[in-house]
Amino acid sequence: MNANLNEYVARMEEACGEERDIIVHFKYEKKDEAIGRILKKVKIDRAVAGVIFDLTYKGLPIRLYNTGKVVIKNVKDKNHAWSILAELLL
Amino acid sequence: MFDPYRVREDFPILKRKVNNHPLIYFDNAATSQKPRQVIEAMKEFYEQHNANVHRAVHMLSLEATELYEEAHEEVAEFIGAEGIEEIVFVRGATEAINLVAYSWGLHNLGREDEVVVTLMEHHSNIVPWEILSKIKGFKVKYVDLNSDGTLNYESFKEMLTPKVKLVCVAHVSNVTGVVNDVKALTKLAHENGALVLVDGAQSVPHMQVNVRDLDCDFLAFSGHKMLGPTGIGVLYAKKEILEGMEPFHGGGEMIREVSFNPETRRCTISWNTLPWKFEAGTPDVGGAVGLTAAVRYLRSLGMENVKAHECDLTEYALKRLEECSKVMVYGPRDVGLKCGIIPFNVEGFNSHDVALFLDSYGIMVRSGLHCAQPLHQKFNISSSVRASFYIYNTREEIDRFIDALKEIEESL
Numbered sequence: 001m002n003a004n005l006n007e008y009v010a011r012m013e014e015a016c017g018e019e020r021d022i023i024v025h026f027k028y029e030k031k032d033e034a035i036g037r038i039l040k041k042v043k044i045d046r047a048v049a050g051v052i053f054d055l056t057y058k059g060l061p062i063r064l065y066n067t068g069k070v071v072i073k074n075v076k077d078k079n080h081a082w083s084i085l086a087e088l089l090l
Numbered sequence: 091m092f093d094p095y096r097v098r099e100d101f102p103i104l105k106r107k108v109n110n111h112p113l114i115y116f117d118n119a120a121t122s123q124k125p126r127q128v129i130e131a132m133k134e135f136y137e138q139h140n141a142n143v144h145r146a147v148h149m150l151s152l153e154a155t156e157l158y159e160e161a162h163e164e165v166a167e168f169i170g171a172e173g174i175e176e177i178v179f180v181r182g183a184t185e186a187i188n189l190v191a192y193s194w195g196l197h198n199l200g201r202e203d204e205v206v207v208t209l210m211e212h213h214s215n216i217v218p219w220e221i222l223s224k225i226k227g228f229k230v231k232y233v234d235l236n237s238d239g240t241l242n243y244e245s246f247k248e249m250l251t252p253k254v255k256l257v258c259v260a261h262v263s264n265v266t267g268v269v270n271d272v273k274a275l276t277k278l279a280h281e282n283g284a285l286v287l288v289d290g291a292q293s294v295p296h297m298q299v300n301v302r303d304l305d306c307d308f309l310a311f312s313g314h315k316m317l318g319p320t321g322i323g324v325l326y327a328k329k330e331i332l333e334g335m336e337p338f339h340g341g342g343e344m345i346r347e348v349s350f351n352p353e354t355r356r357c358t359i360s361w362n363t364l365p366w367k368f369e370a371g372t373p374d375v376g377g378a379v380g381l382t383a384a385v386r387y388l389r390s391l392g393m394e395n396v397k398a399h400e401c402d403l404t405e406y407a408l409k410r411l412e413e414c415s416k417v418m419v420y421g422p423r424d425v426g427l428k429c430g431i432i433p434f435n436v437e438g439f440n441s442h443d444v445a446l447f448l449d450s451y452g453i454m455v456r457s458g459l460h461c462a463q464p465l466h467q468k469f470n471i472s473s474s475v476r477a478s479f480y481i482y483n484t485r486e487e488i489d490r491f492i493d494a495l496k497e498i499e500e501s502l
């Protein structure tokens with residue numbers, strides 16, 4: 001895995017349930033920087049209560065939380081999610 | 091008089107803030123928080139009494155052994171068992187059920203037999219039986235549920251053929267909080283010649299459970315869901331059944347003698363007395379000390395008060411959830427049928443989105459399948475959000491939870 005991306009990502013998990021979304025937790029001290037980098041590259045489709053930001057990147061729905069979590073939907077697996085994050089963050 | 095605000099003072103973690111909001115912990119069906127009485131009892135054990143138990147003569151071992159055996163006594167009394175011979179300490183409810191599967195099921199179930207489980211079971215009360223069924227060839231049959239998630243008792247009765255040797259049933263569903271009438275189910279099963287294993291993981295922490303009253307043959311539960319530490323749980327079983335069962339794990343502690351015969355060049359082994367025959371290796375003594383403190387804490391509150399408080403919170407939450415037009419609640423609304431667990435979804439959001447949104451307000455709930463996929467299939471949903479209450483939760487916390495849900499609804 002990319003060492004630079006590890007600076008931002010604390011944990012990546014597959015969601016429990018039939019929707020096999022990938023949930024990414026950013027490191028607490030880097031979450032604001034990570035959110036800022038993503039929002040520079042992708043425009044917001046919808047904001048919910050200043051907490052959730054819905055984005056679309058390369059056709060993939062991404063839900064970004066101001067608490068430093070990201071849900072990436074419709075990805076094939078964790079590697080796919082990792083490559084998407086690398087494009088957004090690096 | 092039960093006072094949740096007084097109770098909260100005993101739980102250091104509840105003073106935490108999460109995402110700049112006071113912590114609201116509604117994930118109690120997954121694990122409970124720990125009062126300082128439990129934390130301090132374990133600290134005192136490791137600072138003052140730590141030693142391995144049994145078969146040593148020094149002072150610390152004696153103290154540790156007494157504390158460990160006292161934990162069995164405390165648990166036996168708490169659930170109305172006849173004595174410590176009926177209380178086996180394990181890692182948790184999952185291990186307790188696996189113990190029954192491999193120590194009893196492996197030796198007592200065959201090709202012609204049937205095991206009855208219900209569609210509301212946690213995976214821990216499904217998977218061991220499906221695995222063992224592949225080894226032994228017996229049939230696993232699933233009792234159906236009604237549309238509200240309650241058990242279909244007619245379906246249960248229809249399944250009780252003479253081939254049924256074991257009935258495995260949750261006392262309380264870990265998704266809907268539905269309380270099953272395990273006393274009645276046990277009576278029916280016994281009349282049919284079957285034994286009954288009750289998964290008490292969601293009942294023992296929340297209501298008075300008396301094994302003699304239920305007359306169940308096995309009861310499995312976890313310490314960490316009832317204020318105790320993780321890593322310790324309990325299998326209750328009737329003494330005469332345990333006496334006839336083979337050990338689960340082999341090793342130290344669980345044997346009386348391992349004698350080498352030079353002629354046959356084999357060892358002859360005899361088992362230890364109950365319950366130690368089922369507790370191979372060094373046990374979780376620190377965990378047992380914590381469990382003692384947890385049981386004493388619950389008993390000091392009174393289990394009838396615990397149940398009443400949770401019923402009050404559940405009724406209040408269900409009432410307030412009616413204000414949320416985009417929230418779908420699953421399971422019965424009648425608190426007489428259930429415990430303090432509410433599964434739901436919010437239209438337009440998946441369960442993880444809702445849980446992450448609530449997390450941003452410091453509200454901890456669980457999302458996903460809750461290790462109960464068949465029940466979600468029954469409801470025709472891919473996952474759910476689960477709010478579950480305990481002794482330290484309050485109506486004010488539910489108000490904040492509802493406010494947050496309304497906020498997410500308004501965004502639609």
